[in-house]
Amino acid sequence: MATFEAQVEGLTSLAIAGGTAPTQTELTQFLTDGAKEVINNLPDHLLALCSSEQTFTSGTPQTLNTGKVLYATRSDGTIAQPCRLIPSAMVGRALDSGDMTAASTTDPIYYIKNNTIDIAPSSGASVYSEVQYPVVAFGDSAIAVFPDEAEYLVVLYASIKSLQNVLSDKSDASTTINTAFVAVISALNQATAATDKFESADTESVFGDEDTFLTASSQLTRVKAAIDSAESLINGNQPSSTTDAFGALADEDIELVGSSLSVAQTEMNRAQAHLSEWVAIGDMRAKEANIALSEAQGYTSEIQARLNEDSIKYGWYEKQQAKLQVDYDKGLAQLIS
Numbered sequence: 001m002a003t004f005e006a007q008v009e010g011l012t013s014l015a016i017a018g019g020t021a022p023t024q025t026e027l028t029q030f031l032t033d034g035a036k037e038v039i040n041n042l043p044d045h046l047l048a049l050c051s052s053e054q055t056f057t058s059g060t061p062q063t064l065n066t067g068k069v070l071y072a073t074r075s076d077g078t079i080a081q082p083c084r085l086i087p088s089a090m091v092g093r094a095l096d097s098g099d100m101t102a103a104s105t106t107d108p109i110y111y112i113k114n115n116t117i118d119i120a121p122s123s124g125a126s127v128y129s130e131v132q133y134p135v136v137a138f139g140d141s142a143i144a145v146f147p148d149e150a151e152y153l154v155v156l157y158a159s160i161k162s163l164q165n166v167l168s169d170k171s172d173a174s175t176t177i178n179t180a181f182v183a184v185i186s187a188l189n190q191a192t193a194a195t196d197k198f199e200s201a202d203t204e205s206v207f208g209d210e211d212t213f214l215t216a217s218s219q220l221t222r223v224k225a226a227i228d229s230a231e232s233l234i235n236g237n238q239p240s241s242t243t244d245a246f247g248a249l250a251d252e253d254i255e256l257v258g259s260s261l262s263v264a265q266t267e268m269n270r271a272q273a274h275l276s277e278w279v280a281i282g283d284m285r286a287k288e289a290n291i292a293l294s295e296a297q298g299y300t301s302e303i304q305a306r307l308n309e310d311s312i313k314y315g316w317y318e319k320q321q322a323k324l325q326v327d328y329d330k331g332l333a334q335l336i337s
Contacts, residue, residue: 004031004155005138011159011324012317014166016138021169022162024138030165031136034157035143038150039068039131041336049147051129058108059122064115068131072110072117075125081108083126088113095120150335156328163321167314184303187296188231191271191289192224223289226271230296233264254311258304265300268293 005016005027016027039050051070056062058074073080086094086101088111093099103109103120110119110128119126132145136154143151232238235246242248245264248256275290 001141003139003141004136004158007155008138008159008162011155012162012166012320014162016162022165026165027138027158027162028136030158030161031138031140031154032134033161034154035136035146036133037157038153038332038335039133039146041332042147042150043336046147046150046335047131048129050145051131052145053127053129055125055127057122058119058124058126061113061116061118062128064112064117064130066131066133067112069110069112069117070129070131072108072119072126072128074105074108074110074119074121074127076105080127081106083108083110083119085109086111091120153328153331153335156324156331160321160324160328163317163324167317167321184296184299185231185235187292187299188227188234191227191292191296192231220274223271223274226267226274227289227293230264230267230271233260233267254307258307261300261304265297268297268300 002010005024008014008027009016014022016022016024022030039047042050047068047070051068054062072083072085074083075081084107086109090101091111091113093101094103094109094111096102105121105124108119108121108124108126110117110126117128119128134143134146136143143154229238233244235244237247238244240247242251243256243260245257245260248254248260272290272293275293
């Protein structure tokens with residue numbers, strides 16, 4: 001039989017071995033939690049398949065691992081007499097030989113008090129059966145002390161939690177997109193540096209008319225304004241620190257990231273349009289700015305492509321998680337009924 005890790009990978013399309021969301025350690029925890037949840041919902045006739053007997057001498061309280069105790073017995077010297085459960089507040093009366101509820105060797109009692117179980121009368125060979133919660137490892141292919149008909153529910157539970165885990169983890173997508181963002185900013189900075197040099201037009205440009213470069217109506221002033229605007233939309237807190245592209249990515253708002261990048265792209269297109277006539281004339285600074293803007297646009301397109309890919313992938317994860325949740329709920333209901 002396939003391991004639980006392989007079964008979860010088959011249902012989720014996740015590569016868990018060597019992955020980051022979820023890790024194999026996390027998958028083991030999901031499987032273990034799933035087994036606990038299934039056990040907590042099992043009907044009485046299946047709980048016996050998840051239990052084991054613990055032996056002790058009555059009168060020596062035993063620490064419990066669970067609140068699910070199925071039964072207790074005490075030997076009268078010949079047979080194991082079934083014990084009746086009493087509230088811990090009634091123990092005093094049960095130990096009073098003159099009380100009508102008093103415990104005896106043929107009518108023993110057991111009680112649970114302060115996380116312990118004990119049986120009366122004391123000094124008898126006693127047994128109690130408690131439900132066991134197994135640790136289920138990612139490399140296991142079966143669960144000991146557990147009903148076979150419920151094992152698949154543990155896999156479904158772990159698959160659901162694994163998909164929730166990868167949906168909540170944005171580190172993989174953010175790392176690659178952030179790298180592209182840094183490249184966009186670097187290219188825009190390069191373009192800004194090139195256009196800034198137009199301010200010393202007499203020495204840095206083939207054009208010597210200062211008004212051509214610095215007046216509000218000049219093409220190059222508009223180029224710089226468009227580049228500054230694009231940079232602000234990506235990582236300059238425009239319109240705000242949470243709605244520029246970096247801020248939206250941090251909040252996992254893919255739609256807002258796309259919108260910010262779209263407006264930034266428009267600004268870069270505007271800058272390139274203003275530069276086109278300078279490129280035609282042959283100003284080296286204009287060419288440098290134009291190349292940098294082209295590079296920035298290329299990285300922006302890469303970001304958009306990655307966002308689209310992530311959106312499709314995460315959309316499938318969400319749908320698959322919902323389907324598995326329906327299967328799990330249905331299977332658990334059938335098991336209970």
